[in-house]
Amino acid sequence: MAPLxxxxxxxxxxxxxxxxxxxxxPLLTTPGxxxxxxxxxxxxxxxxxxxxxxxxxxxxxxxxLHQLIQEAVAxxxxxxxxxxxxxxxxxxxxxxxxxxxxxxxWIGWWLYTDLPTSxxxxxxxxxxxxxxxxxxxxxxxxxxxxxxxxxxxxxxxxAVVPTHHNDLVAVLQAELAGLDxxxxxxxxxxxxxxxxxxxxxxxxxxxxxxxxxxxxxxxLATSDPVSAEELGxxxxxxxxxxxxxxxxxxxxxxxxxxxxxxxxxxSDLAWLxxxxxxxxxxxxxxxxxxxxxxxxxxxxxxxxxLPPMGDGPVFLRVMTLLRHLLQEPFDRPAERGANLHQxxxxxxDSIPGAYLPGETxxxxxxxxxxxxxxxxxxxxxxxxxxxxxxxxxxxPPRLRELHNVVRQTAGRLADPSAQDLLAELDxxxxxxxxxxxxxxxxxxxxxxxxxxxxxxxxxxxxAPRRAEAIEAAIVEHRRVLLLRFPGVGSFAxxxxxxxxxxxxxxxxxxxxxxxxxxxDQVGREQGLIRSERLERLAxxxxxxxxxxxxxxxASALARxxxxxxHSGxxxxxxELEQQLAIASPSAQRRSQVLVTLRFCCAPWAFAFIREGLxxxxxxxxxxxxxxxxxxxxxxxxxxxxxEPGPADxxxxxxxxxxxxxxxxxxDIDLRSWLFAFxxxxxxxxxxxxxxxxxxxxxxxMETNGAQGAxxxxxxxxxxxxxxxxxxxxD
Numbered sequence: 001m002a003p004l005x006x007x008x009x010x011x012x013x014x015x016x017x018x019x020x021x022x023x024x025x026p027l028l029t030t031p032g033x034x035x036x037x038x039x040x041x042x043x044x045x046x047x048x049x050x051x052x053x054x055x056x057x058x059x060x061x062x063x064x065l066h067q068l069i070q071e072a073v074a075x076x077x078x079x080x081x082x083x084x085x086x087x088x089x090x091x092x093x094x095x096x097x098x099x100x101x102x103x104x105x106w107i108g109w110w111l112y113t114d115l116p117t118s119x120x121x122x123x124x125x126x127x128x129x130x131x132x133x134x135x136x137x138x139x140x141x142x143x144x145x146x147x148x149x150x151x152x153x154x155x156x157x158x159a160v161v162p163t164h165h166n167d168l169v170a171v172l173q174a175e176l177a178g179l180d181x182x183x184x185x186x187x188x189x190x191x192x193x194x195x196x197x198x199x200x201x202x203x204x205x206x207x208x209x210x211x212x213x214x215x216x217x218x219x220l221a222t223s224d225p226v227s228a229e230e231l232g233x234x235x236x237x238x239x240x241x242x243x244x245x246x247x248x249x250x251x252x253x254x255x256x257x258x259x260x261x262x263x264x265x266x267s268d269l270a271w272l273x274x275x276x277x278x279x280x281x282x283x284x285x286x287x288x289x290x291x292x293x294x295x296x297x298x299x300x301x302x303x304x305x306l307p308p309m310g311d312g313p314v315f316l317r318v319m320t321l322l323r324h325l326l327q328e329p330f331d332r333p334a335e336r337g338a339n340l341h342q343x344x345x346x347x348x349d350s351i352p353g354a355y356l357p358g359e360t361x362x363x364x365x366x367x368x369x370x371x372x373x374x375x376x377x378x379x380x381x382x383x384x385x386x387x388x389x390x391x392x393x394x395x396p397p398r399l400r401e402l403h404n405v406v407r408q409t410a411g412r413l414a415d416p417s418a419q420d421l422l423a424e425l426d427x428x429x430x431x432x433x434x435x436x437x438x439x440x441x442x443x444x445x446x447x448x449x450x451x452x453x454x455x456x457x458x459x460x461x462x463a464p465r466r467a468e469a470i471e472a473a474i475v476e477h478r479r480v481l482l483l484r485f486p487g488v489g490s491f492a493x494x495x496x497x498x499x500x501x502x503x504x505x506x507x508x509x510x511x512x513x514x515x516x517x518x519x520d521q522v523g524r525e526q527g528l529i530r531s532e533r534l535e536r537l538a539x540x541x542x543x544x545x546x547x548x549x550x551x552x553x554a555s556a557l558a559r560x561x562x563x564x565x566h567s568g569x570x571x572x573x574x575e576l577e578q579q580l581a582i583a584s585p586s587a588q589r590r591s592q593v594l595v596t597l598r599f600c601c602a603p604w605a606f607a608f609i610r611e612g613l614x615x616x617x618x619x620x621x622x623x624x625x626x627x628x629x630x631x632x633x634x635x636x637x638x639x640x641x642x643e644p645g646p647a648d649x650x651x652x653x654x655x656x657x658x659x660x661x662x663x664x665x666x667d668i669d670l671r672s673w674l675f676a677f678x679x680x681x682x683x684x685x686x687x688x689x690x691x692x693x694x695x696x697x698x699x700x701m702e703t704n705g706a707q708g709a710x711x712x713x714x715x716x717x718x719x720x721x722x723x724x725x726x727x728x729x730d
Contacts, residue, residue: 003103005155005179006069006079007036008094010148011111012086012137013129014122016162020109021082023168027176028078037072039065040082066098074101086137088146088205089256095153095304096202097258106304107179108157110141110148117163145373150305151201155183186305194312197271197290201307206259207268208374209251211277215326215376220246227397244269275323282327286352287319308369316353318366324348325376341367399434413508414449419464450511451535457485462513462535467506469539470515474503477553479520481541488536491666493574495530498540502527502548504560506534509570510669516570518556529560529579531570559583566590566660568616569669573662582660594620594658598684600651605680609655613638615673620658627652651682664689 007024009017021038028036044064049056065081072079085091095106113121115138122128141147150157158175165171198204213220222228222238231238231250239249244266252260271290276283289312309315324331324347333343341360348354355363370376403425410418429435456462461470473480482499490496501517508514513534519527562583563572572579581593601609601624610623610632624644626632634640645652663670664686674681675693683690 003105004073004076004078005105005107006073006081007107007109008081008085008091008154009083009109009111010085010091010141010157011113012084012115012118012141013134014118014125015111015113016121017082017084017111020111020160020162020168020172021080024109024172025080027169027172028080034075034077036078036080037068038080038082039068041065042082044068062093069094069098070101073104076102084137085148086140087256088148088152089258091148091152092202092205093256093258096200097261105155105183106153108148108150108152108154110157110159112159112161113163145369149201149307150186151307151310153201153304155179155304156186190306193306193310194289195292195306195310196312196315197292198315199292199306199310201310202258203264203293204307204309205255205374206251206261206264207271208370209255209259210247210265210268211272211322211326212375213247213250213254219243220250230397242266275319277323277326279327283323284351287316287323289315313353314366317355317362318370320348320351320354321363321366322370322376325371399429403429408445411448413445413513414451414453414462415508415513419453420468449508449513451513451533456535457538459538460485460535461515461537461539462533466539467513467534470503471506474505477502477547477550479546479548480539482517483538483540484532485536485538489533493666494532499537501530502553502556504529504553504556507531507570514570516560518560521576524576526556526559526576526580528574528576529556529563529572531572563660565617566594566620567663567667568659569663569667571662571667571669573660573666575662578661591658593661595661595664595686597657597659597664597686597689599655599674599681600645600649600684601653601655601677601682602651602680603653605677606653606655607632609677610634610638610640610653616657616659622656624653624655654684 005028007028009021011017018040021040025036025038041061044061045051045056048060048064069079069081081094083090085094091108115135118134118138119131122131122134148154148157156179158179160168160171160175162168193199198207217227217231220231220243222231228238235249235253239246241262244262247265247269248260248262251265267290272278275287276285309318321344324344328347331344331347332340339360341363345355345357345359345363349357403422406418406422406425409415410422451462453462453464459466461467470480472478479500479502482501484495484497484499486496499517500520502520503515503517505516506513507516509531514531515534515537516529516531518529521527559579563579564570566582578593581589584590606624613621615621618639621639622642623638623640624642625640626634627644627647629647642654642656645654659670671692674683675696683693
């Protein structure tokens with residue numbers, strides 16, 4: 001049984017569609033047959049809303065229009081749709097997305113009426129259309145990529161130029177008489193093509209639009225304010241449901257409701273996942289053609305043309321290329337001036353279905369048809385951007401935030417590795433069309449490195465690009481020979497000269513970058529772990545061939561992490577046995593070595609101290625309970641377990657810390673923190689630390705000309721005002 005032929009008129013407002021519909025309708029049926037049904041959206045609007053001028057919800061008009069089409073097709077009555085159909089999505093909604101009860105061959109009638117003529121005819125209409133609307137629709141129809149095409153599901157498209165024909169009926173009769181031959185010829189050509197699951201233009205474009213959508217917002221999530229604002233500008237309120245539901249809502253709003261099929265999108269997502277499009281790791285597996293859908297319209301095969309990628313081999317080569325560009329967006333020839341297209345062919349030639357050598361012209365044409373029309377490359381832009389599906393680990397707003405973090409690390413923290421990373425990140429984001437210039441940071445670092453990397457010794461590890469060698473040694477678990485420069489800042493137990501070490505980690509601490517390393521001690525499996533500022537070190541031998549196993553390196557790192565945890569800083573003393581005890585997984589062995597520091601605090605000092613729950617290990621920290629009548633808040637799990645002193649005491653709040661012996665004996669960080677409270681604390685034990693504080697105060701007073709000043713009791717109230725201007729503002 002031959003399919004029913006229905007007719008869809010295409011043209012901007014005031015192009016002569018209604019006149020053509022009236023002339024065409026009598027030519028479609030013979031005497032005795034039901035006349036063709038002319039459906040006009042203006043007539044339906046008047047039927048639904050009572051007046052054709054009322055611009056009510058389109059969904060109400062569309063629902064009635066689809067109902068009338070389906071009823072007419074079921075009755076075998078040819079339909080003529082009199083509407084602009086200026087956009088592809090509007091045409092696809094009828095030709096490929098609308099389920100029909102019987103097979104239909106859609107014939108498109110494209111009215112080539114020039115814009116000045118339409119504007120002139122529009123002035124003579126009883127109800128004129130705004131000029132910008134006519135101009136916009138005329139431009140959409142003239143789009144070289146998305147203008148009317150047989151691939152949209154038309155068995156044929158007939159071109160009519162109303163201004164060139166005196167006898168319109170004769171023109172229509174001639175076109176109708178030649179339809180069988182035109183359709184038969186086109187169908188015979190298409191029999192040679194290999195159909196697949198994305199042969200229909202509707203399915204193919206939904207897939208391409210989906211890839212582009214996810215290349216901008218990988219999971220369509222609003223995890224950051226900028227993405228939330230951008231997505232909210234497209235669709236508000238934001239859609240809910242799974243990724244298929246959310247993608248359907250956005251595709252419907254961006255490209256047309258015909259693409260908003262959540263079930264089909266879930267199948268698209270599964271196909272992309274199965275074919276490696278969602279992986280950042282380049283895939284060399286061949287693209288698999290999706291099977292032809294078994295859920296064809298109830299009436300049988302859909303008649304109409306195919307897009308170029310509707311042919312299996314074309315689809316395979318283009319999608320192989322697109323996947324490669326998504327996963328390796330900055331792939332380009334190493335040689336300056338080499339041919340990019342030949343390079344891309346060579347990069348994918350091992351994948352079945354990819355381009356063959358010598359097909360550079362074909363590849364160039366396919367690039368132009370895919371990257372530009374569907375948004376993978378900006379029009380008139382020869383730079384191939386790279387922010388795409390396989391590399392979209394983060395959204396552009398998140399990448400800008402990441403850029404700011406790296407910029408702050410490279411600038412204020414003077415991280416030499418981050419400086420190199422920032423330069424590369426700037427370049428790559430520029431290639432991807434993502435600019436982070438001029439954006440004020442939402443957060444920054446108040447602390448900054450005291451070392452200017454531009455002014456350090458050129459052979460020190462703090463100099464630009466010098467840290468790369470030590471990083472490589474860390475990654476490769478390689479022993480290196482370091483030199484500690486003479487005359488640099490030193491402490492009593494600082495090493496001198498050459499150091500043969502296993503580098504473990506680079507860390508920013510307080511004011512600068514430090515290398516944490518393990519000394520290579522002859523005859524021992526484990527060595528002393530130390531830290532040293534980068535600008536004080538040079539790398540004498542970066543190519544040492546002695547390496548240790550990943551397990552040995554991991555064991556040393558685990559020991560380092562335990563030392564960092566218990567020390568509260570990066571000073572670990574100079575006794576290996578003490579380090580091994582503190583780093584032991586045995587709590588009993590650690591407790592035998594830990595030293596308890598006890599001090600009592602004035603109320604103002606305790607207010608600051610009790611906020612630092614992570615300054616030292618919380619399991620080795622004990623704070624005072626509140627006094628009766630105290631109103632300050634503390635978390636029920638905070639370690640407030642010690643009984644406070646008398647309420648009338650100047651220092652009623654006790655604190656206890658279990659610390660490594662080297663921390664209590666010589667750690668600068670402990671002293672910088674604890675001694676800064678001056679008279680706000682009273683050290684109970686160990687007594688040697690109390691004596692050190694007293695001695696420091698005496699030396700400072702004597703050095704600054706206060707030898708004759710009367711000594712002040714440690715418990716006097718005025719001492720509580722020691723450096724209040726800094727501490728009380730924190």
